[in-house]
Amino acid sequence: MNVAILLEKRRVQWSELEALCDAMESRGRxxxxxxxxxxxxxxxxxxxxxxxxxxxxxxxxxxxxxPPGTVTYLHRLVARSHNQLxxxxxxxxxxxxxxxxxxxxxxxxxxxxxxxxxIVFFGLFALSIYMGLNxxxxxxxxxxxxxxxxxxxxxxxxxxPISGSLDHYVPMAGxxxxxxxxxxxxxxxxxxxxxxxxxxxxxxxxxxxxxxxxMGREGAVGGDNFYHFVTAHGPFELTAIALSAAAGLRLGVGxxxxxxxxxxxxxxVNALRSVPVMVASAILFxxxxxxxxxxxxxxxxxxxxxxxxxxxxxxxxxxxxxxxFPRDGFTRRSVESDTPRSPWSDEEGAxxxx
Amino acid sequence: xAASQALDTTIAVVTPENIAFDYQLxxxxxxxxxxxxxxxxxxxxxxxxxxxxxxxxxxxxxQLLGPFATAAGFLVYFGISWFYGTVMETVFNGxxxxxxxxxxxxxxxxxxxINAKRAFLRNLLRIADLAPVAALTSxxxxxxxxxxxxxxxxxxxxxxLTRRLQRLGDLAAGTMVIVDERAWRLPIAKVxxxxxxxxxxxxxxxxRVSRSMARTLAVYAERRxxxxxxxxxxxARHLTVPLIERFEFRAxxxxxxxxxxxxxxxFLSESSAEPPDLGPFAGYSPLLRDAxxxxxxxxxxxxxxxxxxxxx
Numbered sequence: 121m122n123v124a125i126l127l128e129k130r131r132v133q134w135s136e137l138e139a140l141c142d143a144m145e146s147r148g149r150x151x152x153x154x155x156x157x158x159x160x161x162x163x164x165x166x167x168x169x170x171x172x173x174x175x176x177x178x179x180x181x182x183x184x185x186x187p188p189g190t191v192t193y194l195h196r197l198v199a200r201s202h203n204q205l206x207x208x209x210x211x212x213x214x215x216x217x218x219x220x221x222x223x224x225x226x227x228x229x230x231x232x233x234x235x236x237x238x239i240v241f242f243g244l245f246a247l248s249i250y251m252g253l254n255x256x257x258x259x260x261x262x263x264x265x266x267x268x269x270x271x272x273x274x275x276x277x278x279x280x281p282i283s284g285s286l287d288h289y290v291p292m293a294g295x296x297x298x299x300x301x302x303x304x305x306x307x308x309x310x311x312x313x314x315x316x317x318x319x320x321x322x323x324x325x326x327x328x329x330x331x332x333x334x335m336g337r338e339g340a341v342g343g344d345n346f347y348h349f350v351t352a353h354g355p356f357e358l359t360a361i362a363l364s365a366a367a368g369l370r371l372g373v374g375x376x377x378x379x380x381x382x383x384x385x386x387x388x389v390n391a392l393r394s395v396p397v398m399v400a401s402a403i404l405f406x407x408x409x410x411x412x413x414x415x416x417x418x419x420x421x422x423x424x425x426x427x428x429x430x431x432x433x434x435x436x437x438x439x440x441x442x443x444x445f446p447r448d449g450f451t452r453r454s455v456e457s458d459t460p461r462s463p464w465s466d467e468e469g470a471x472x473x474x
Numbered sequence: 475x476a477a478s479q480a481l482d483t484t485i486a487v488v489t490p491e492n493i494a495f496d497y498q499l500x501x502x503x504x505x506x507x508x509x510x511x512x513x514x515x516x517x518x519x520x521x522x523x524x525x526x527x528x529x530x531x532x533x534x535x536x537q538l539l540g541p542f543a544t545a546a547g548f549l550v551y552f553g554i555s556w557f558y559g560t561v562m563e564t565v566f567n568g569x570x571x572x573x574x575x576x577x578x579x580x581x582x583x584x585x586x587x588i589n590a591k592r593a594f595l596r597n598l599l600r601i602a603d604l605a606p607v608a609a610l611t612s613x614x615x616x617x618x619x620x621x622x623x624x625x626x627x628x629x630x631x632x633x634x635l636t637r638r639l640q641r642l643g644d645l646a647a648g649t650m651v652i653v654d655e656r657a658w659r660l661p662i663a664k665v666x667x668x669x670x671x672x673x674x675x676x677x678x679x680x681x682r683v684s685r686s687m688a689r690t691l692a693v694y695a696e697r698r699x700x701x702x703x704x705x706x707x708x709x710a711r712h713l714t715v716p717l718i719e720r721f722e723f724r725a726x727x728x729x730x731x732x733x734x735x736x737x738x739x740x741f742l743s744e745s746s747a748e749p750p751d752l753g754p755f756a757g758y759s760p761l762l763r764d765a766x767x768x769x770x771x772x773x774x775x776x777x778x779x780x781x782x783x784x785x786x
Contacts, residue, residue: 123741145567175493185685187692187741195495199585202489203567206586294545298552305556309601312642313628316605371599371646384636384645391595391646398598 126184130177134197137170141197144204171201220403221443224396228363229444231397233373237321237366244325245332245358252333265330274331278342278349281419293413300357301405304364308398311368312375312387321365328358352415352425355433356408363401370394400439407432485638485650487585497585497652499639500578502630505651511572516558523550559597564590569654579654582647583638592647599643603629673735676760677721683740687713691737698730706730722762 140163177184178194186194228234248265251258262271303320310316335346374390381389415428483499524547531543562570567587568580580596582588588596604624629641638650683691690713698706710729717736718727 172491175489175491178493178495182685185688185692185740187696188689189692189696192496198489198493198495199487199497202487202495202585203581203587288541290541291544291548294548298548302552302556305598306601309598310605312599312602312646313605316602374646384640387645388648391648392591395591395595 123185123187127186127190133170133173134177134194137167137174137197137201140167140170141200141204145200167201168205171198171205174198174201219396219399224400225439225444226446227393227396227444228366228400228440230446231366231370231393233369234363234366234397237369238362240318241321241325241358241362241365244322245329248326248329249333249336252330253336255337262330262334265326266334271331271334274335274346275341278335278345280342281345281348289414289417292417293410296409296412297406300360300409301402304360304401304405305398307361307364308368308371308394308401311365311394312371314369314372317365317368317372321361324361348422348425349416351422352428353408353411355429355436356404356411359436360401360404360408363397363404367394367397367401370397404436483639485652489585495585497581497650500576500651500653501639502633504576504578504653508570508572508576508578511575512559512570513572515571516554519558520551520554523554557597559600560590560593563588563593563597568593568649573651573654577654578651580644580649580651582649588647588649592649595647596643596649599646600629600641603632603641603643667731667734669731670735670738673731673760674739676723677736677739681721683736688740691733691740694733695737695741698734703730723760724762727760 144167174194174197178191178198181191181194251261252265255262303324307317307320310320332350334340335343337343340346370390371387371394374387375383378386411428411432415425483501484496485499486494486496488494527543527546527550531539536543559570563580566574569578573579580588580593582592604626605628607622607624609622629643632641632645633639636645638644640650644650694710701709707729710733714727714729714732717723717732718725723732
């Protein structure tokens, strides 16, 4: 049996397998491969049969003394068929529901990175508000942080009372989704390098806090209008920024805190854990953007906006704490070891032999 | 890794069928063009879709739909610029338009197609891989500070440091990028030289090449098209000198031709008992013992002006 004849015989099957691969790559089904016996279940079984025979050919390539070019081709053919046989899972909405309402809050509640990110963000935010408010204690703080031209622009923007119409709201909502979620995603991506992520987080915290403080000063131009505008979407927006940074930091921490895994494996595990958090953050960004596009610039009374802010804070708290509370949180972990105590031991509570 | 593994950009993947097949990894010089093509495609897509939205909105009622068109434009820009890669790789089994045109594909490190989570991660983290950014303002003061160039140093460094040429996004998602060639090259080199079959008939019928020799012959036959005739002779001579001595061929025989003939005998010729038809070469012999014999009578053969030297 020489190689040329062998190849001629096998090539018929290989090219059939190739045709099936082509059909499956474009459609995910074997129906388009042409022949009648390639439809439905018959085609699938035919495919697996051909795949197994190609695997066998590859395994015996050395014994058959196949030329290297043929072996390379077989490697590729087997790889392609393998890719079709072991496909990625299809998109399932139920799994996304599970990700958003189960995995994400559990992860957020248990993750120290979330605590770090929120402490950094809200700590700097509160500090900047305090320093921006007290002009006499910290002279020139706001100008140094934000820049006087920016501050003047702010004052100009909020000088007039808010009066938006629909054709102003809708584009703004779109713009806010784009801009703010973009910043959040950037913060997440840079988390793997840790420093840029913390920088973006701190920069946003200080800038926002300073503006809040500056606008809250006695006699600030447009201060009331400003608070009228930002109250409604504040909780969503600020939490979302902190969360996206937390998800990013989870990546970066995985790089050096490996918990006994190899570095690459640790990064992979941590990255997969961070995805639900990032998804939750993106949802919060979207909610914030819609609030910012529709409710914040509307002439609704301040009470409505404040109520919305309180309600959204409550929803976030419920999401983080109630859904995120560890499922085994009420079972007290036994402090003692599980080994049964010997009846002859001299410690307290030993079985009374008498 | 085993020390025996070649220093090469191939990665072996073991399947549940217990077959190990090789993937060839794609390096930065394939992936950068793919990325640039994707960048262009992304912008073209954004421009087309946004213009289309405005056109439709304007044709129906621009007063009413204008703001919605603007909002949709923002959302399209956001969606395409952030999630183009994720969606493409999820739907098309690890390929974007740029990857497809360069011929590469992203798969996970076990050799399976990637899923949405992995595609999301590896495409988002590209930002971190393209860091640090260099601003054009550092080169000249005239340029406005909007133009920044991502240098991609981080991604390059991690590609150099990992065995599978992974950037940070690949590491986090557990993926690798492989060359996805699909060309079926005819594995058997076609023999178009009539002298080869004739020469092959002079090997003794019971001669069997060893397995390593067979592999060498196959590699040689596949590779010889890329070499100049002089180089072929130089490469082949190392193997043919012992063969010439063993089979007592003439010393002036072309080593390349001898290798090719042996390849033909091993892989292509029918192992039948009957002697092959030598055609115009009947009567010429490469053997040393026939060197003194006169050439056959029909020297009208138009094959070669120096017919006896036909094997040189």
